[in-house]
Amino acid sequence: MIGGLFIYNHKGEVLISRVYRDDIGRNAVDAFRVNVIHARQQVRSPVTNIARTSFFHVKRSNIWLAAVTKQNVNAAMVFEFLYKMCDVMTAYFGKISEENIKNNFVLIYELLDEILDFGYPQNSETGALKTFITQQGIKGQHQTKEEQSQITSQVTGQIGWRREGIKYRRNELFLDVLESVNLLMSPQGQVLSAHVSGRVVMKSYLSGMPECKFGMNDKIVIDKQGKGGTTDDAGKSGKQSIAIDDCTFHQCVRLSKFDSERSISFIPPDGEYELMRYRTTKDIILPFRVIPLVREVGRTKLEVKVVIKSNFKPSLLAQKIEVRIPTPLNTSGVQVICMKGKAKYKASENAIVWKIKRMAGMKESQISAEIELLPTNDKKKWARPPISMNFEVPFAPSGLKVRYLKVFESKLNYSDHDVIKWVRYIGRSGIYETRC
């Protein structure tokens, strides 16, 4: 279990230090600073073992969050907790920065007391937390005894993530399918590895205690239905269904039902939350194809030509496209010509960065660059790092489709039809690289 939690600024100064267990001494704080933050070589591994103590760290801008333990804990659990901790802090005071942490340190200690008990993670649902850890101390006086006992019963009750008696005039529901697509492609265009990791994020403003049911084109469900229906139907839907490799759900989802019927039913928390996470590796739609052409002209010159092709419906528009072409370490000058967007040689990053604001589907664009090299006495060859890419597209590269989201509320008199539902798909690039 987590023995302690430290927050450092970029200089390695301790902003927050909360020790939960006796086996973590004061020197653990310094050990992490010396061996990780101030290490000569950059520490890449998020888990560091120093003197039989494990340090798990995440970095948010210039802030380091480190969980410390002497026991053999589940590392994934610790990181899940750290990310959740970041979410909670963001929900309370916005961006995680040194300034904000210093301004809210009382609140952070209060939160840490609540969400981690003797090193065991507790309820870290922001909505629930906000009911009893409030930023304005005075507000507590307005709460009546009843309200307080209601909070207690809710937090300790069966449905800890939603309180009763919520009322909205407009019952509304927003559903975001957020995906990030990862790719590694050979220079010849062969896919070496590709996968999509996606999240379904929901924002619900519903009255009462509604029962929701979420359906998507999961291959297993479709096939099952296909068996019952006509063969024609199965053939048609089988084409669109996707194979999900693995998925995880928010605590509100009834797992027993998912296991038996593979249907996702739940009572949603109020406000924003992440309903599920999933990963797919098959039949991924790659939104862009990068075709690199690198030619070395003698020892002092390099010619690079990169073509990108968008590979989706012409009616859709991709945004925030950025192509990063690495340059050799002995580059002494760069000339770039591109037809679309802006390109610039960034010496500090040893790369040419080419930015395009918008690009429609089934289009093609190219950049060519001449790189001058300084001859070195080193015989080391340039390692040719891959060309990487960033973008945002308005569809799900995994092919996931939301089929329905039904809302049932038996006690209050609104039905599924009365709920206004919004669905949005966003596909972003994860690590999207092509070797050159």
Next chain:
Amino acid sequence: MPAVSKGDGMRGLAVFISDIRNCKSKEAEIKRINKELANIRSKFKGDKALDGYSKKKYVCKLLFIFLLGHDIDFGHMEAVNLLSSNKYTEKQIGYLFISVLVNSNSELIRLINNAIKNDLSSRNPTFMCLALHCIANVGSREMAEAFAGEIPRILVAGDTMDSVKQSAALCLLRLYKTSPDLVLMGEWTSRVVHLLNDQHMGVVTAAISLITCLSQKNPDEFKTCVSLAVSRLSRIVSSASTDLQDYTYYFVPAPWLSCKLLRLLQCYPPPEDGAVKGRLVECLETILNKAQEPPKSKKVQHSNAKNAILFEAISLIIHYDSEPNLLVRACNQLGQFLQHRETNLRYLALESMCTLASSEFSHEAVKTHIETVINALKTERDVSVRQRAADLLYAMCDRSNAKQIVAEMLSYLETADYSIREEMVLKVAILAEKYAVDYSWYVDTILNLIRIAGDYVSEEVWYRVIQIVINRDDVQGYAAKTVFEALQAPACHENMVKVGGYILGEFGNLIAGDPRSSPLVQFNLLHSKFHLCSVPTRALLLSAYIKFINLFPETKSTIQEVLRSDSQIRNSDVELQQRAVEYLKLSSIASTDVLATVLEEMPPFPERESSILAKLKKKKGPGAVSVNELEEGKREGGELNGGGGERGGDNSTIAASNASTPSPSADLLGLRTGPQVSAAPPSAGSLLVDVFSEAGVNDDGFLRDLEPPTESSDSLLAEGPGDSDSAPPSAVSEDAAPPLPESNELLNKFVCKNNGVLFENQLLQIGIKSEYRQNLGRMYLFYGNKTSVQFVTFTTTVSCPGELHPQLNVQAKPVEPLIEGGAQVQQVINIECLGDFCEAPLLNIKFRYGGALQNLSLKLPVTINKFFQPTEMASHDFFQRWKQLSQPQQEAQKIFKASHAMDTEVIKAKLLGLGMALLENVDPNPENFVCAGVIQTKAQQVGSLLRLEPNAQAQMYRLTLRSSKDTVSKRLCELLAEQF
């Protein structure tokens, strides 16, 4: 370095550095550096010429980036260009960059050398200094080659500035240290020596370092420096503290120079010239006097400088060891430091006194401080100082104060630091032995030692006490009584049990008269410890029991009962079981007369140097003990071991005969007969033998025991040419290790057998076990570390040289890189025979023993006959096949003289060992032997037939081999001819 003026301030560099300092994270820093590098690259691209200032600035930035830990792979050319600038700052930066960044094998080195040459020949002293510093900083061989001739010239030239001379002297020193062969002083020697007379103290200080280093290599050439150094020293010592101006440090005149002068003098014997010597003695006296004066300053620097000179002077006095007066004075002066507040001073005083104690003149003077030293041993907080105190006590010990010192050391031992306990134990043991007037005191002391610090008592210590007790009649009774009493304690150290077992076994009868220590009581006492002891001790105790049977016949039934019990006679340990069985038989079969002869009291040992002393020397570090001594010890051990093996073959029968005729051979061999007789030891390496072995080989016996039983039985039967143990120790060379000269011989040894000892020297023993089936074989190699020191980076490689490669496939499993002292590791080698072959694969072994690399190559005994499969056939078939193989090249024949006795059974055994089937009743002449077999290789099968015709009269053999492949017959014939 002149201060950087405002206009020259390189603002860009300052901005860059402050940018880096302000970076909030590592990533930001890397980004900033990348940006700067790109900028510098574009500037250096060579489109337009840069002025000196910007070149300097960018080179500076590169240097800064390099020092931050990033790789720099350009800019060298620009730095070299800076060297040719006329501005000091630019030149300086250029040299700085080059000394930091240019590696010696760079292509630019010629350009750099050229620039340096120019600067050296310029008349500008600062430029010359810069160049000299650069040479010294780089100090590569190329530099030495280029400038080794030039620098001495600068050093001794009359018109060279003093500062340049200083640099030149130090630069030359550096070059001399890196490549002494290139710096030839010859013609310059006398002029360099005369630098000691230089007006400038700085030059003298620099030159003296050079002279000291040079005179250590060739003292004769620089002999003249002694008188110059003495006069220089006397001038400094006699000068008033204000005379030397800049070179007076906290009221002490030129302390560094004085120390260096004194150290230089320590390279030479006392001057022969009376005047010089008188002057030197005067100087030393003055130094001693000055040390007595009240300090001129309270500052610690003042006393440090003064003491530095004093200690250096004392080392010189000790080095000369000829002035009793001075030695005694030095001792007294050190005596004052013994109680000084400063720990460092106390340490130094103790250390110097240690050396003083060994001088005949000052020994008595040192002894007067015994109380203080004992006090230091007891109360000192710092363990290193305590260690020095213990050393000094050891050094000052003699007959008069031995009892006191040993008592003090013993009492200190109880609380001593763990790190020095073993050394203390050895010291106590040596002192007790060396200065023992009264041997009962000695026995008391050593037993006390074992009681107090049993864990740290090494084998040698208790071997020694046994040797002494056996050799001295007067102490035997007392020793028996004392050990008996010591064993009464409920918890005894195992070493105590060993000593007790041995002494009671020998001399228990001397105290048996007393009813409190009647034989049965003695036996019960010993046996009560038996189960708590390790195997070697138990083995020793069993020997003691059998001796009891001889000494006290009334205990016979009790002891036989014990020996007969399952825990002895069926003990899982082979050694113990064998002892129990043999002793039981011996006691029940042999008559009392025989028993009395066999188990006679040990004969006295011949006197020789204590083995403990050697151990102490070894403990003090490998440098302290001369190689000869170690080698000697090992050789003796090896000999001993070999003897044990030879004798092991016929143990029980010979035991009796040996008893009546003790071996006449000197020293160790003579020693060994005793225990061998008494113990009637099992096959190889008796445990008791080890009692008398020298340091370093005592683990040997255990090592042999560790080896698989098949092997020891094998060595019993071994009768091939050259017993395993008689292989001479091989010379271990540093680099290439060609196969040992005797490896062919070794190979022959294994033609007819699969198991045995492949190789053995002082360090390592390699046992071998192998098995073959069809064309596959598996070989187990057992590497035994015979020393008590671990082998590190132990690696073995098996290779198939030349044409063997396609014929034999050998795969060796990796072996553990570390072998503890006395331990054994195993390696498995898989062999596949692809085709017929003649050569043998090579085994190369490398490891480090005490820092020295050991490297040896052996031939693995894999011969073609290992892949034989025996074929039985009738007479008729045999001759039919014999005739089929009638082509002349298919036959190989050899007629040779027998090198061993022609014993039919032995020949049969060898032929069977060869792997072929021995066919009976085939040859019409029953004297002849015929065999048949098929060699299985992966590629083919080669049938072979053999006929061996001995001629007993002529002591000759005729060997005929026929096989379907000519190379095979030839090879087999070669192999076999060596066997008979």
